[in-house]
Amino acid sequence: MIAVVKTLVHLAAALPLVWLYYGAITDAIGADPVERVIHFTGIGALNILLISLAITPLAKRFKQPVLLKFRRLLGLWAFTYAALHLLNFLFFELQFDWRLFIDEVIDRPYITVGMFAFAILLPLAVTSLGKIKRKMGKSWQQLHNWVYIAAVAIWVHFYWSIKSDIYEPGLYAIALVWLLSLRKDRIRRWLFKRS
């Protein structure tokens, strides 16, 4: 049963990407396919990350520990979307202009923050393997708490990239603050009582 649901989750995450890139390559999704793939994967990463952050509170609230089996899966899909978001920007927007890429990461605060978030997500994704997780023991959780900081950074990156709209980032802010407030004790302990 869990395997079936997991397959469905994989399909739900992968199929939009198939549609997206098929449409983008054939120039059939709007006038600027580059902008479209960048926005789609970026917002997708944020959406999936927020869903993955909702898993633990939902499992607790409804006493369904089985939900926790989907946490890693969703986290990895959030990472995949984020990685595609970055690669889309580098490949299609900047068209492999590495110098421009480095300049942009340094000069544009919203891109700096986005790269910071990605730099957090990368080790989280790498250490999600069962073997590594067991080896890391307690420090695994310490490392993975950084996801809260990544989530805030991703929101800042999103908000900063928008010219004037406040409603869409506002809705995401509410969702994020709510999800973080559900674990405020844990976050406080982690941030202030580490030494």
Next chain:
Amino acid sequence: MLIKSKKSYQLTENDVTNEQVYVNRRQLLKSMGYIGAGTLLSQSVARSASAAPLDFWGSSDDKAFSQQALNFKKAQPTEELLTPEAKVTSHNNFYEFGLDKSDPARNSQGLRVNPWQLTVSGEVSKPITLDYDDLFKKFPLEERIYRLRCVEAWSMVVPWIGFSLADLIKQAEPTAKAKYVAFETLYDPEQMPGQRSRRIGGGIDYPYVEGLRLDEAMNSLTMLSVGLYGKTLPPQNGAPIRLVVPWKYGFKSIKSIVSIRLVEKMPPTTWNILAPNEYGFYANVNPEVSHPRWSQASERRITTGGLFARNRIATLPFNGYGEEVAHLYKNMDLARYY
């Protein structure tokens, strides 16, 4: 007046085939039902908070604005590849109709452009009111192929049809006090959902206002456009009449104009009010002066081709129109007056 020598800005038309191929393929895809699915997909995720969430199943085709063919003097052929018409009319920043670039084409098709009144007033001896028909008849129309550079670092090449703003201003006889020109977009919240709702319109104070210095307005490049690709403008491109200032970022080229006022003092401009550190009054295309969030050194030219089109090009000072306009800013520090 006959134009004798070909200047750098007098780009010309070519690649009609290219556009045709593009349009045909789009129609083919449409008939296969693909575009519907693609739009649905992008709507569901990419624009969750944008306009018309209930418009999900509606096809934009069933309420298309009707464009009319225009009589005009055609531009000379050009080397530059025109942006396909379908892209020019579906990729628009017109926040009165929504924030997503595909929103204006979807939400503006019902705009009533006839009757229309455009007034020229303020510091002039002979105020003018143009009715809808006057927009197309008062001055001989000519086609001009201009590059359009958006502050977001993408660009297009568009065959506009219209006339020089200078011709209109001269007819109104500006007084000695006239130093600037202030423009205003139609304010009609009933027709423009972005003016009704802060959510759809991005929290901008409407009506949209823009301005030029009088000498910028009188430059022969500065154009009032009433059409593109041989036809009247569709609403998403600023029907029935808009400004085109090709050496400035696109947001200077105000759409659906109802008022042109000649004034003594520098008029307020919408994006400058919103974020003065990001959008100056002049907004000249300048690869040296970055927008805080976008490098302006290069741009992506939107032409044909999908994701893999290699189309990043260097941005030129004054968008390549320096020869015609650089003298307007001779003694100005353009990093300060951006």
